[in-house]
Amino acid sequence: MWVVFQVRIHGRGGQGVVTAAELLSVAAFLEGRHAQAFPTFGSERTGAPVVAFCRISEAPIRSREPIVEPDALIVQDPTLLHQVDLFGGVGPSGVVVVNTARRLSDLGLNELAERFGRVVTVPASELAREHLGRPLPNAALLGGFAALTGVVALESVQTAVRRRFPGAVGERNAAAAAAAFALVDAGTREVARA
């Protein structure tokens, strides 16, 4: 069982990458763990590559260095896949969640599945469009992440989401998270967890 779990989230400005890391940290906090979330920082600019980090730990977290060896990677924008070095530091047991409705082979990422512990695709933008009316994929991706890793429970993600976005917006995001969770859960149920 892990003591520290490190997640790195990639996306573009405007996609809620930073919020995703924050929500994940709140979800872990709600489960009684220590969590730390922070972005790489840049000027506010929609469309620019953004990276955010989340560390989850049983013990108080002291280090503040960027996460160089993530246990999990969440890719919110597949257009980054061949443009920047997203996968730096992800080890052979690392897991990757990619936001896409296409298959890995279509994206030219077949060897990825072999390099890492587990790689799943989640049509998060589509789920978001369905549930929120906007292609804001972060909540859905967190739902998928929860299903894939079990590091946080779906309910914790949903509570974090609802607290952050009150009312209907929160509910819809929570629903998107649940939908993604179900998808990934169904896909991995037969696979032994690493």
Added chain:
Amino acid sequence: MREQIEGSLAVARAVALCRPEVISAYPISPQTHIVEALSDLVRMRELAPCEYLLVESEFAAMSAAIGASAAGARAYTATASQGLLYMAEALYNASGLGLPIVMTVANRAIGAPINIWNDHSDAMSQRDCGWVQLYAESNQEAVDLHLQAFRLAEELSLPVMVCMDGFVLTHAFEPVDLPAQSEVDAFLPPFEPRQVLDPGEPVTIGAMVGPEAFTEVRYLAHAKQMQALDLIPDVAAAFARAFGRPSGGLLRRYRTEDADTIVVALGSVLGTIEEVVDELREQGVRAGALGIKSFRPYPLEEVRAALGHAERVVVVEKAFAVGIGGIVGQNVRLALSGAAPEVFDVVAGLGGRPVTKRSLHALLADVIGGRLNPHRLVFLDLDRQLVERELARLSGERRSGPHAENILRDVGVVGGRSY
């Protein structure tokens, strides 16, 4: 109550708990979330009575705080980097007049070249402006230090700046325990000014003082800071009693008692350093860390007491004195003059470059292995090739172009490996 929130929001709520009556705010990255949150609290009347001034510059922000404080109100503002410089004249004015203003500095590098990321060059540039300067290691400590700062400032009649690393702390989500209003009210009584503009008892504040008395007035400013060396631990102790956790004070020792090698630093990098210390200890290396919480006044005796027994002291600082060397390093050397330890000055994390455990381990291995010259300033993770290329350019042609642009082109930031 314990919550997982952004550092800026935590600080804003801590400040609000201290019941400031006037807040003046000019936005600058990375302090913006603090002043935005305070604006919300005032607008929603969660913080009342409080006047929130949308001033036109940092110079105006500090000036308004000066006017407000002189009129007897508890006054607060926040800034960083260029903003701190822009109010430099007013900083000296506030401390010279003995006004107990509290200010958050979200530490950020000073340009040129313009850089919005964290280092300590801003606060360090104002280390002698007469303000008390405290450094927070975590968002919890940032919260706690603001509470202590108001009390300290008002007891001393001296302004206090609370430094917290920009972005690294301000924009980090981590657990923070925010006290209840009643607890803060018990710890921080209403402001009772030593001097105040009151038509019932008119006073003249800010008169010119000539050669016949200026030295004495300035001596008093120094004496007040010396007083703070006693008061800071007192306030920290009172805080610990009231809120049940240690926070602030002059220094924080981490495994230094039997350490041969002690790393000295300020602010959030201490967290990373402590993990490195633990890892070294597991390898049998007797390492320790010393966090300096109060940089002004500087606790010379306490630093000497904490470090005097070590074989080597490695100062890791996020700023430096151009043309001479380290800043914190200089002060540490002063504290240790005549004492045994070898002191190494290391500059790290400038302009937001992450200070990584890997680099720290390599650094300490070099130090312990005797491969570093203690008389030379060390720049951690310096890309020598980049520097040498630029120097070659300089000697090659007169119109060599701006350094920053040349180096950025060399680094190939756009479309390159770095994400």
Added chain:
Amino acid sequence: MPHRPVKFFQVGSFAAGNRLLDEAGRSVQADRGRSNTLTSGHRACQGCGEALGARYVLDAAMRATQGRLVAANATGCLEVFSTPYPESSWQLPWLHSLFGNAPAVATGMAAALKAQGRDDVRVIAQGGDGGTLDIGFACLSGMFERNDDVLYVCYDNEAYMNTGVQRSGATPPGARTATTKPVGDEPGNAFGQGKSAPLIAMAHEIPYVATATVAELHDLEAKVERAMELHGARYLHVLVPCPLGWGAEARDTIRIARLAKETGLFPVLEAEHGEVVAVSKIRRQAPVEEYLRLQRRFAHLLGDPPRTDVIERLQAIADRNIRRFGLLEEEGQP
């Protein structure tokens, strides 16, 4: 004994005190019980227009507020001559912070008083033309645009006097200062530069803007009183001749101030929310030369031969002001 006609002279508004008026119509200065806010013993030059202006303004403001007044003062002549260590001439709560921040300091004071529920205490800020128009301009504009509850008074002696008479944004064209000497063809300070603080204040559409001189005491006091009836950002611009800096006789301070108005070079008016609501008409239009002649800072224009080209340009400025603000009595109107 042959009948000799006796002339009675109406002393009128030029006198500080006038026993022909009833109490209510007399000036604040005529009242022995006035606050004497800027008390005697300060170190101003003989004939200093600023000391006079400050005394007039503050005593009127103290009366208008029943003494519930606090002041922020910029660095400058007034601050320096009024607080020579270890003495102070001020008989009200007074704060000097920096050169460029008096408006912002006053903003802070007003906010503090409001937060503390001390609404009865009013705030006045004061500075010279340099501290108001140049180095303090950003803070002034900020105070205006926020409509902070401050009366800002600018004592305009048209240069940085305290530091030795250097040119400011208020220095009139053609004037000699230490940094605009009339060398060769240069007329002194250049034409086509400079700012009008009152017009800028009006552009901010603040509740009240007024100009005045130390030559017309009643007018100045009335404007202070009017300003203190209102709340929000208010601006009062007072022309205060400086004998030293203008190269004038100490005894001519009031005469020069009067001529500034009577030539049209210094329009005396009131505005509310950006619209002029009243002007003080010129009684007897004087040619600008009459004004220039009294000041050695313009002596280079009146030499042998005189710089008639420059004088004409100055006259044109005066004429434009008269036209623009309707400063002359119309035919048939009082």
